Amino acid sequence: MKNNRIRILYIDDEVHNLNAFKASFRRNYEIYTAGSAQEAKQLIRSINVHIIIADQKMPVTTGVEFFHDIRESIPEPMRILLTGYTDVEDIIDAINKGHIYSYIKKPWDELELQKTINNAFEIYMARQQLKEKIIELEKTNDELNRFIYSTSHDLRSPLMSVLGIINLARLDNSVTDPNGYMDMIETCVQKLDGFIQKIIEYYRNSRLDVEYEKINFSTLLEDCVNAFIPQNTSIEYLIEVDQPIDFKGDTFRIMVILNNLISNAVKYQKPNEERPQVKLSVKIEPHKGTIRIEDNGIGILSEHLQNIFKMFFRSKNNNKPGSGIGLYIVKEALSKIGGTINVDSKYGEGTQFEIIIPNRNEFDT
Template identity: 35%
Template sequence: MHSFRANFRKDYEVYKALTSKEGYQLIELHDIPVILSDYKMPEENGVLFLEKVKENFPFTVRIMLTGHADMPAVVDAINKGCVFRFLPKPWNEEVLRNSIENAFDIYLTKNLLGIRNEELKKVYAELDKLVFSTAHDITGPLSNIMGLVTLIRMDDSNSAEYVDLIEHTAKKLKLIARDVLSFHRNKRTGINLRDIRLNQLIKTVMNEHQFFENSANINYTLEVYNDQKFVSDKSRLRFILNNLLSNAIKYQDREKKENKINILANVNSSELKLTAEDNGIGIDLDRQSKIFDIYYRGTNLSNGTGIGLYIVKEAVDLLEGNIELTSIIGQGTKFIITIPNLFGAEVKENN
């Protein structure tokens, strides 16, 4: 054991256990990718020890060492699948070193596959919800359009009113299609770093919302501090701003004399801190924990798809940022977003 630690401690962090009980305790306390065990141990043999390790820590790669010519033990260990390699003692250092390196490669591969498998499960669950909810959301408006077309054919004296209703329904369908496309783009598009003129971008997005329905009575304010070079994904940042502004407009409190939307941006060399605050209807406290879930609607007044804030959260996560929500019913809602400033990374030329 001492010679093993002397040979390998420069390349690996080596833990020592004299019994299987000590071994279990070490595994529970530390993330141990590779275990080397003797076949003969004081409390139980190495096959039983590694078999229990496999049950509780399946990603850990197991190697057994023995100086005893015990072929039944070798066969038993291999059949139970509890060992990656079975090496005789005294060991050959080169063979043992190669075995440990291979074991680490397998451990990393197993972990990566596990992570990818969880990501696939999440994607399949999201896709299932997307298909069901989109079909449900589209069916209602399409039925309305078909009904209105029938009414026009039966009574063309009110055709102008019916056409207005058809237009309103078509706009709702367009919003559904937009959100589904945004979902797809956010999932499939890689990070595209740009040198972003933040003040200009926010003003552009705010101007685009001036002619939205029910936006005429809103008072906008914008404050940008330390408007210096900021590098990030411009299209995702634009989507985040678009969604937060459109929600603030949509869920304003029409009983108030003045409706406000305040945007505050603070940029430094390490991050952007973006605050979007309104004095709208607010979100119930018991709904706030679910507000970023796919297809969750934060209010009974919502007629949206329930995708927007989910994509906002996904976009912020892809940019390795953070988003926080505070909201009080009747007072308003505030989103605080922090996004790393990747100034110094490879940037595509700002067109």
């Protein structure tokens, strides 16, 4: 039964107050006492107390100073301040510096103090339960992410096998397909594989540590563009890089951002556009890098702009295939590296994204 009782540490430099407190409350609570702040610090290293009650006016260290000293190292116990004064400034100082739960005037009223103790313990228990729930949720979330990542990897293997079989059938002309079913199968497999790759991308972004290295944007943009040229050979890519100084950033996440935005610029081109274009520009400054990606595609409805970075949101103004998580991943990747993104779009005319990323080269010098 003793282990289930509320454990209270009472600190006061007057011995008769310590004895009076222990005599009044020892039947209801598990009481520990200390005659100074120093003695109290040694005691709470070995005893997990729920509530700490400290007298404000002690000769060496005041109650507020004691609470302030242990606020970072021992944050869990609830703090109650006893004071024989009604100085408003002292009380405000106590709340601001010591993060106290309540203050009680001396001499204390036994019923009032007992009620305050019980209420403080209820809050203490609620906080502990919340911490346990957070730990449990984090564990569940981690297990779920690992499961999704593992499953996604396992799914890609048979999908690649299906695509391989389709290509073999085409090469040796072993299958007659007048209705184009193989093309339909290939399209569906590629769409599913694209979605799986987005899941893997999301997982890696959330799990991998941020690593900064020097980036040459001319090379980076060229690599990105070359990967998309086969998807639509009619698109003209205009690349402009102004990089007079070194830029240090997270290559993986910047690649994730660029690939998703360029993918959208390619995917959402107007089918009847005579000169489809994707413009890519980079300007590097000592403290930041600014990237702009602009297209002359179908654009985004103004009422959808505030929702495009939400997971699984898809605009209903087009029939283009999409996972609905690409821009969400872009936003998450930017948050990892301290970047921001703005979008400007006119329906029927095109879209421009502006990304600003801190130049970590400046922070290392």
